[in-house]
Structure formats: C-alpha cells, structure tokens
Amino acid sequence: MGLLEAIILSVLAASTPLLLAGAGELIAERAGVLNLGVEGMMIMGAACGFAAAYVTGSVVLGAVCGILAGTAMAAVFGLMTLGLAVNQVATGLALTILGIGLSGLIGSGFVGERIVGAPHLYIPLLTDVPFVGRILFGEDPFVYLSLALVIAIWWFLYRTRAGLVLRSVGDNHASAHALGYPVLRIRMYAVLFGGACAGLGGAYLPLAYTPFFVPGMTAGRGWIALALVVFASWRPGRLVAGAYLFGAATILQLHAQGLGLGIPSQLMTSLPYLATIVVLVLVSRNRGTSGSAAPASLGTVFVPDR
C-alpha cells in the first residue's frame, strides 16, 4: 500500500465521526436548536458503544447502543430546552459536563480492553483494483453510512415537504407556529436525530477508529463538529467538504510529526483547534453581518402562547 493511499484511507476514517456528528447537529440547528452538548453525546456514544460491543462481541449492537445513548442524552436536552424553555447554551454545556462524567463512570470498567473493530468492506476484484480499490470499496461500513446519511439529509431538507417545514421552524418559529405546525415537537425530533447521529459518531471511535476505549477519547471532536456546521453554512454538501478538509488537516499533522521536523508535538497537536478558530473567523468574516446563513431562530427560546 502506497503512502498516499494510506493517507487518504486514514483521512476518510478521521473525518467520519466529524461528519456523522455534524450531520445530526446540522438538522437540529436547521430546526432552530443549538445543542452545544455534541461532545457529551459523542463521548457517551463512545463509552456505551464500546461497552455493548465488548459484552456482546457485536459491532452492530455496539453502534446501536451508541445511537441509543446519544439519543437519550439528547432527550434530556430536549426536555430541558423545549419543555422547560431553559437557555440552550447553558443546557448544552451541562450536557457535555454530564456526558464526560457519565462516560468515565461507564467506561471505567472497560479501560485497557480491546475488541475486534468493524470489518472493512471487501468485494473481490473491485477492492483489489490498485490504488482506488481500497479507497472506494474497502472502507469500514460507517464511512459509507455517513455519506449516505448526508445525501439523505440533503434530500430531506430540500426535496421533501417535511424538510421544508423543519427549515421554516428554524427560520421563523412564530410564523411556523401561526401556520399550525407543532414547533416544539418538530424541534424535539430534530434534537433526538442530532443525538442519535452524535452517539453514532462517538461510537465510531472505539468501534472502528481505534479498537479500545479511553476516557475523553472524543478529544473535542464534538466541538469541532459544531464549528463544521458553521463552516458549512448549514448546508449538507459543504459539511462533507469541511469534514474531509478537517480530517486531512488532522492526518497530515500526524504524518508531519512522524517526519520529525523538530516542531514540538504539542504545537502540531494544537493545529486542528487553531485551524478551527481560523476557519470560523474566515467564514464569519466573508459572510458579513447582514447575510448570515444561520437559521434565523437559532438558539432562541420558543414558548407557544395558547
């Protein structure tokens, strides 16, 4: 396997959790809910996903458990912000703090254990094609799933009536409410979907990326996924581009460390975080103050009058 091929394979793998979590958050934010708890939902997905896969020996059950864990966390967030009209920023932070603690509690019994990670696709002949075979037909199932998910989200948002309603709820909740749409229920579904995706994205880490669980192994990926949604201007297509760009930056940074250029490893490790800041600034600046692409009702509290 050539170096370039190896790099592309690892970029795809590094991008997948960001893409999964980002896709879910994109739907939640399009419905007008800013869930800052992505990091907490992801790490819970990672801990529960690994625990389930270790106990049952099945990666599929692990993924399902990761999804359920993320959804359960999102349900708490939804009850708080939609049911009790609590500030979304503060609740999201609480969700992250709780998720990091709970995942440590759940995962403490599994630290140091290993599982057999998700198998990679193998289609005779196709996968054996030099160079492109492994990249196109030899990924783990999550990579294909994440891409299918983004296509499905694009189709849902722009080609279905339900998607139109979801966007209207996010852009102007008062009007959507006046038209008779159940704003809070639609938002709840969007939040739960976001939690499911974040849980799956988190579960990807111990199930396919590295076959073991380490406390805090999401290492800020949830926050980076949040930044990616901003970078993507809340559009699914750009989310894919952003996630892969970001994955590429992460992997190149690792390879640069391997070359031993005499640059402190801590500086290289901090590059993804610095890159996120730079990207946020560039995107926000080009957009100016008037033509913001953010859903207009994003992060605001809605209490229906009756």
Add this chain to the structure above:
Amino acid sequence: MQIALERRPERSNTLAVLSPLLAVVLTLVTGACLFALLGKNPVTALTVYFLDPLTDAYSLQEIVVKATPLVLIAVGLSLCYLANAWNIGAEGQFLMGAVAGTWVEVSTHGSDAGAWVLPAMLVVGALAGAAYALIPAVLKVRYGASEILTSLMLVYVADLFLDYLVRGPWRDPQGFNFPTTAEFDPVATMPLLIEGSRVHLGAVIALVVVVVTWITLRRSLKGFEIRLVGAAPRAARFAGFDSDKLILFTFAVSGALAGLAGIIEVAGPVGHLQPNISPGYGFTAIIVAFLGRLNPIGILIAGLFLALTFIGGEGAQITLKVPLDLTKVFQGILLFYVLACDSLVVYRVRLIRTHRKAAAHGIA
C-alpha cells in the same frame, strides 16, 4: 401528556431564593439513587460525600482552598453571562494565567529577587488571562466568529502550550524527568493565612473580589450597563450602551480573574507548574456561576458547595471505591437541576392531557 409553560405575571422572589436550594436537594436525591444503582448504601455514601468533609479541620481548609479558584473564576464568568457574552474557555485562561505568572518565577528563580516577585506574578498572570480571553472577544466583535467555539478551542491550545513548557524549556533539571518546573522560591509562594494551615492569601483575594463585584454591580453605571445589556439589549442600545465594548470588557475581566486564579493555584497549593494543575476548575466554575444565580454572594456560597463535592468525591473514592468521575456526574446533574429550577422562577409548568389521550381514556 404534554408540558405547557405559562409565564408568571411577576417574578417570584421566594422561588428565586429557593430554586438553587431545591436544585441541591434534587441532586442529593438523584445521587442517592445513583449510589443505590452502584450497589452502595445511599445514606452512608451521601454522608461520606457531603457531611464527612465538614467534620474535620483539614477537609474544611481544603474546601476553602478548592473554593478559591472556583469563586474567582465564577465571579468573572457571571459578568459575561449577565451581559449575554458566552465565555466558556475560562479553563484556558486559568492555565494561561498560571503559565505567564510562572514565567516571572522562572526568570527570577534562584536569584536574590525580593518581595516584589509574588505581586508581579499575580499581575502578569491576570494580564495574561485577560489577553487570552480577549482573543475570542475580539474575533467575535470584529468578525462575528462564535465566541463559544473559539474560547473553547483555546482551552485545548493552552493545555498543550503548558504541556510543552513543562516538558521542554521549563523542566526542572533535578526533577527526575517528571514534567514539572522546580519548586517555586519562597518569595514566589502565596503566604499562608495561619502558619501550618493550608488556607492561603488567595482566599482573602477571592473574598475581596466578591465584595468589590457585588458593590460595583449594584452601585455603578458599569454594573447597570452589564445587567441592562443582558436583560434588555434593545433598551440598552437606545440608552447608548455599546454592546461590543461590553463583550470586550466582560471577557477581559473574567479572563483576568481566571488568570489570577491560575497563578494563585500554582503559587499556592501546587507550588510548581505541571500538567493537570486543574481538575476542571474553569468548567466547574460555570456551574458555580449559575448555582449562585450570577450573584457574587450567591457564587461565594455555591463555590464552597462545589468545592465540597470535589473533597467529598476524593473521600468517596478512597472509602467507597467509587470512580472519581462520579463527582463530574454530580456536577452535571446539579447544573441541569439549577437550570430547570430557574425556569420555574419565570414560568409555571402545567401538564396538559392531549385531546387524543383524554378521549381514549374517556371522561366518565
């Protein structure tokens, strides 16, 4: 069933005081359930966690020591949150304050520098914290970049920067290769309040900050401006208050206080710079700020309470063999309850039966 909220005609003052207490009680009840799930006797466990630390002098001192950074950081954060500016990177500003203050110590280490070293360290630490907090604030004001995400990203950067320094240029040559600086000189160490105790001058500084902030918020124009911009941004604009300047101001103040807390922690209880100087003070302080209802006096009480959870958690880890992460779980649950109970101050919650269900059950 459906939850419906109804705005109360006026804020209930009794509830405003009771809501944090209710949140604490609910957290204790949930904690008891959690302990039962973990197979521990809930009463014993809660006693170890929340009462035992109050019974011996050493733990009581430790609570004050741990509450010092929490209160300092939370007072600053409360100003940000009152003004609707979301600084969640206090952990990074704490670390940068510690690093910058340590720089003064490292440059004078082993020299015959006099008593000015410690004050210089505190000032430099606070300035560095403020400067580090101004990065997300400026990016927000100039370019509209989300201060939530940028301030959080800078936490990781600060953590790695500190790690680089204590493994590289600042590592103690006699430290057996441990990633730490040499022990600070006596002139660079926080004086203890009572010889032989653990409580240091930082506790007094935190108290002064609480009182000064309390007076400033109520009695000065700046305090009024902060409260107004957060509560009624439109009215504040008409009043001629500049919300951009206020974001810069509150970020700078909260960064300075976090940085001050950082260097106090390093020059006080820790005594040298090393990784893991903070068990997440910057994040726990967010909980302290909300539990204290963004009020300096409330924050003082809340800071002592959350310090208790740290000490209790350490005790429970030793005597009950429960993981230390349980403390974070408690803190997260506490923040949830605090926010939920705050909502009860503004709204009345009603459970409404949906029509379909009411019809299905039939009203005989």
